[in-house]
Amino acid sequence: MLIRTSSLSFFSILRKNCLNPVSLTLLITIAPIFCAYILYKNPAYWPKKTSNYGTIIKSRSSIYEYKNLDFKTLNGDLFNFEIFKGKWLILSIDSASCKELCAEKLFISRNCHASQGKNVSRLIRVWLIVDDGTVPEDIIYSFKGTIMLRAQIEQLQKLILWNSELKDISLLTESIWIIDPLGNLTLRSPKNPDGTKLCKDIRTLIYNSHIG
Numbered sequence: 383m384l385i386r387t388s389s390l391s392f393f394s395i396l397r398k399n400c401l402n403p404v405s406l407t408l409l410i411t412i413a414p415i416f417c418a419y420i421l422y423k424n425p426a427y428w429p430k431k432t433s434n435y436g437t438i439i440k441s442r443s444s445i446y447e448y449k450n451l452d453f454k455t456l457n458g459d460l461f462n463f464e465i466f467k468g469k470w471l472i473l474s475i476d477s478a479s480c481k482e483l484c485a486e487k488l489f490i491s492r493n494c495h496a497s498q499g500k501n502v503s504r505l506i507r508v509w510l511i512v513d514d515g516t517v518p519e520d521i522i523y524s525f526k527g528t529i530m531l532r533a534q535i536e537q538l539q540k541l542i543l544w545n546s547e548l549k550d551i552s553l554l555t556e557s558i559w560i561i562d563p564l565g566n567l568t569l570r571s572p573k574n575p576d577g578t579k580l581c582k583d584i585r586t587l588i589y590n591s592h593i594g
Contacts, residue, residue, distance in 0.1 A: 434586070435579035436560070436569040439546045444565030448541055453510075454532045456517060461531055470505045470594050471561040472584070475538060475554045478515030483574070487558050488525045490577040494584050495527075501588045504563075510538065512555075542567065560584060563594030 446464050453461040472491045476484035491507045498505060509525070510533040511517065517530065538554060546567045553570070558580065560569040568587060571580050 434569070434583050435576065436571045436583050439567045439570055441566040441568070442545045442547065445541055445545065445561060445567070446565035448537075451537055451541070452534050456511075456522075456530055456532070463531075466506055466508070467565065468563045468594055470563060470584075470588060470591075471559075472505055472507045473510065473559040473561060474508070475510045475512060475533075475542070475559070477513050477555075478511050478517045480518065480521045483556070485521065485524075487575070488521070488528060490575055490580060491558060492525060492528065493577055494581040497581050498585060498588060501585075504588055504594050505584075512538065546570065560587065562587075562591065 446467055451463055453463050455461050472495060474484070474487040474491055476487070480488070488507075488509060491509075495502060495505050495507050507525075507528040509528050509530045511530060512533060512535040514532070522530070535554070539551060542554060542559065543549065543551065556573040558571040558575055559567060560583075562568045569583060
């Protein structure tokens, strides 16, 4: 009823004032607003699919609001995670042994970072290691430039899963996580991510963002 009534009123005005240049200019100006309002009020007309590859996340809060997080460098030194504020983060979480899936995530993260062109300085690659194992030297060498930190998986469950309203703990290590410069979880990749598609998602986020 809303669409029919509004539409009749709109076109009635158009017929009565079609020869009035001022009225016609006004109608041309407000027509996009009118159409946007009708679309907003009628979800049935909204597009059913989105173009992003990963899953968009609505973060409950900024990760920087969490205090007393136990992050350490590979040398055992405490690390202040808030140093990343103002940067986009490409985040991987896995064990120190870094088997095939872990290495693939780090590889994709490195390529997605490098493919951002002039925006490359707006991102940081981070790998959170959830045990006390030794990281293989070839992994450290191959992914030089990735910030490697040890973290407590119990803290990450709240920091990442609870914050993104997820319960499946396997998602922590299966996905690549994108965090915006304000600390909000923004996007999660599927398991075994397609690097090309994920890089496109990241490029779109960075391009459309005016922060970081």
